[in-house]
Amino acid sequence: xxxxxxxxxxYPVTESRHLDLVGPLKAGSLxxxxxxxxxxxxxxxxxxxxxxxxxxxxxxxVMARMLAGRGMIAVEEDGVMRVALARGMHRLTAGSRFDxxxxxxxxxxxxxxxxxxxxxxxxxxxxxxxxxxxxxxxLGFIKALLGIAAGGINKARAHAETGRxxxxxGHKVQDLKALLDVARGFSGCTETAQVAQLLGLTxxxxxxxxxxxxxxxREGCSPTLKQKGIxxxxxxxxxxxxxxxxxxxxxxxLLPGSLKQNLQSQQAELIFPLRVRDKLAGxxxxxxxxxxxxxxxxxxxFGISAAAQAAVAxxxxxxxxxxxxxxxxxxxxxxxxxIQAQLFPQVLPELAGWELAAxxxxxxxxxxxxxxxxxxxxxxxxxxxxxxxxxVSGKGLPAALLMSNLQAILRTxxxxxxxxxxxxxxxxxxxxxxxxxDKYVTxxxxxxxxxxxxxxxxxxxxxxxxxxxxDGRPEILQxxxxxxxxxxxxxxxxxxxxxxxxxxxxxxxxxxxxxxxLNEEExxxxxxxxxxxxxxxxxxADTIARVFERIDAHVGAAxxxxxxxxxxxxxxx
Numbered sequence: 001x002x003x004x005x006x007x008x009x010x011y012p013v014t015e016s017r018h019l020d021l022v023g024p025l026k027a028g029s030l031x032x033x034x035x036x037x038x039x040x041x042x043x044x045x046x047x048x049x050x051x052x053x054x055x056x057x058x059x060x061x062v063m064a065r066m067l068a069g070r071g072m073i074a075v076e077e078d079g080v081m082r083v084a085l086a087r088g089m090h091r092l093t094a095g096s097r098f099d100x101x102x103x104x105x106x107x108x109x110x111x112x113x114x115x116x117x118x119x120x121x122x123x124x125x126x127x128x129x130x131x132x133x134x135x136x137x138x139l140g141f142i143k144a145l146l147g148i149a150a151g152g153i154n155k156a157r158a159h160a161e162t163g164r165x166x167x168x169x170g171h172k173v174q175d176l177k178a179l180l181d182v183a184r185g186f187s188g189c190t191e192t193a194q195v196a197q198l199l200g201l202t203x204x205x206x207x208x209x210x211x212x213x214x215x216x217x218r219e220g221c222s223p224t225l226k227q228k229g230i231x232x233x234x235x236x237x238x239x240x241x242x243x244x245x246x247x248x249x250x251x252x253x254l255l256p257g258s259l260k261q262n263l264q265s266q267q268a269e270l271i272f273p274l275r276v277r278d279k280l281a282g283x284x285x286x287x288x289x290x291x292x293x294x295x296x297x298x299x300x301x302f303g304i305s306a307a308a309q310a311a312v313a314x315x316x317x318x319x320x321x322x323x324x325x326x327x328x329x330x331x332x333x334x335x336x337x338x339i340q341a342q343l344f345p346q347v348l349p350e351l352a353g354w355e356l357a358a359x360x361x362x363x364x365x366x367x368x369x370x371x372x373x374x375x376x377x378x379x380x381x382x383x384x385x386x387x388x389x390x391x392v393s394g395k396g397l398p399a400a401l402l403m404s405n406l407q408a409i410l411r412t413x414x415x416x417x418x419x420x421x422x423x424x425x426x427x428x429x430x431x432x433x434x435x436x437x438d439k440y441v442t443x444x445x446x447x448x449x450x451x452x453x454x455x456x457x458x459x460x461x462x463x464x465x466x467x468x469x470x471d472g473r474p475e476i477l478q479x480x481x482x483x484x485x486x487x488x489x490x491x492x493x494x495x496x497x498x499x500x501x502x503x504x505x506x507x508x509x510x511x512x513x514x515x516x517x518l519n520e521e522e523x524x525x526x527x528x529x530x531x532x533x534x535x536x537x538x539x540x541a542d543t544i545a546r547v548f549e550r551i552d553a554h555v556g557a558a559x560x561x562x563x564x565x566x567x568x569x570x571x572x573x
Contacts, residue, residue: 034141041145045152049159051075055085058149059124062112062142063087066134068126070107073114074098075122075153088127098123112142115150122153175302178206182306186313190320192216192224196282199310200226203272203286203303207295211267211287216274216314218281221321224314230266230285233259243280245273248300251285270295272307276315284310333365333397340366340400343407348373349385351450353501355570357540359548360563367563368392368399369509370406377417382451386414386423389507389567390443390484391462402439406431406484420447424458424481424492431485440486444477444507453499453571458492460484463510463525470502470573472533502573504540506532511562515551518558523551540568 041061048054055073063071070088074081081098089106092098103111108125115121124146128134182202189195196214204212211229215238223235232238241259251268254260263271267287274282284307289295295303348356358371370390375383390406392399409430413423424445431441444465446457459465461483464476481492499505508528515523531550535543544566551564 042148051156070127072125114146121150192317195313196224196226208290209286213285216282272303274311276311337365355540357544358567359544360565362563363560364396366397366400369563369565370403371567387446391509420494421492428484441484455497456494458494466506468504474529499571505569507567509565511564515555516561523554540570
């Protein structure tokens with residue numbers, strides 16, 4: 001770009017009319033009036049921090065000094081000269097890129113660098129009346145004024161940039177304060193519905209959005225949904241189509257599909273995903289802002305931060321709900337366990353010439369093992385007794401419920417003194433009618449005459465009971481039928497044994513031989529028989545205590561595998 005006077009035939013360029021602002025001042029010294037005016041302008045230029053006021057003052061001063069009717073100033077912005085002010089120009093408008101050819105065509109005679117030519121702060125151009133001579137001293141004044149103005153422009157720009165940065169920082173500070181308020185609000189939320197409502201109201205209120213929707217979901221939990229003016233599809237569709245969305249996305253940027261079409265039809269504009277541990281757990285959908293403004297980058301950053309805090313609050317609410325549910329279940333299980341403990345005989349009957357002892361240790365709070373000792377028929381002087389050992393399929397509370405059902409059936413049936421085979425068949429039929437197909441009971445039902453020691457038993461798919469003779473020889477009570485409640489109409493048969501003085505009948509659940517150690521080696525029936533043989537000199541209660549000690553020594557630190565129940569019936573010698 002050439003800085004100087006336009007070459008015109010009637011006003012040939014002379015040295016006095018050409019202003020070179022790069023070299024030293026050659027236009028002569030300044031008189032006192034010009035010096036005073038220069039000092040006054042310098043004071044104004046350096047005290048003003050408003051760039052537009054500074055440029056207006058500068059252009060007015062130069063135009064007045066040169067008696068110019070038209071003028072313009074362009075300033076440098078990011079390496080490009082752009083018109084800042086124009087007086088009397090039609091083709092030079094504020095904000096347009098400066099073009100010397102256009103300026104010359106508009107009648108600009110003089111173009112001056114504002115500041116050094118290698119790094120100018122701007123360009124000033126004026127149209128001079130052709131019948132007015134510009135004195136060299138006046139050109140010197142303009143040169144000095146423009147040099148001073150360059151510093152003022154840079155100062156005003158720095159001040160404007162500082163103000164801009166301060167404004168951004170102030171906005172950020174306000175955003176941080178707002179996010180802190182939101183975080184405090186989320187911290188008090190214990191329900192996912194509260195989190196969703198607070199998030200939706202916060203974003204909608206901040207940007208004057210009339211339509212919004214918030215959805216949150218987690219496996220095993222009911223989905224949470226808050227909608228105002230926007231109806232979201234099922235969570236499965238949302239999860240499938242938003243899985244790849246990492247942060248904020250406009251509805252227009254979604255891949256073509258039913259979700260995009262649905263949201264566009266409802267004038268939805270922006271989506272914020274909610275992620276918990278990098279897994280999509282929900283989304284916020286916002287409608288259009290009121291007024292002409294669209295969502296800015298700062299708005300997106302605020303929304304992303306608020307969504308992240310909401311995701312944390314959702315996870316905390318889910319965890320809180322799970323904790324309460326777990327606590328409630330533990331309380332119910334503890335109550336069920338205490339109720340179940342009452343179903344076992346609190347005191348075993350005392351039979352002349354016999355020693356009875358039993359112990360049950362469930363693997364969980366509630367178990368599926370059951371033992372009982374019940375008199376048969378109506379009270380009489382020396383009734384027969386039913387010894388029952390049963391193991392319900394499954395574990396925990398469902399097994400405990402089925403166990404209580406079995407107890408009720410047996411105790412009700414024994415009032416009528418049915419034969420043992422009939423008792424087994426009746427019990428099986430009633431269990432089959434009142435339980436799911438996958439639930440059944442293995443059991444040994446043994447009827448003992450205390451006077452004679454004669455024992456009739458039905459083994460319904462249970463572990464073989466052990467008859468340990470007085471000489472230590474074991475005899476196994478083999479199965480005589482299918483588990484109770486498994487197959488309709490199946491017949492049962494009974495077997496008979498005799499407990500002579502010194503003999504011991506041991507009934508147990510499968511948790512006894514199937515007690516596993518850390519290497520998954522089971523204790524086994526052989527170890528059980530060996531332990532019983534070593535306890536022949538002990539009473540029934542001590543025998544049970546010794547067997548449990550041996551089991552615990554084998555299992556060690558391994559977690560319990562199954563319920564363990566033992567019933568020892570010893571006929572004194």
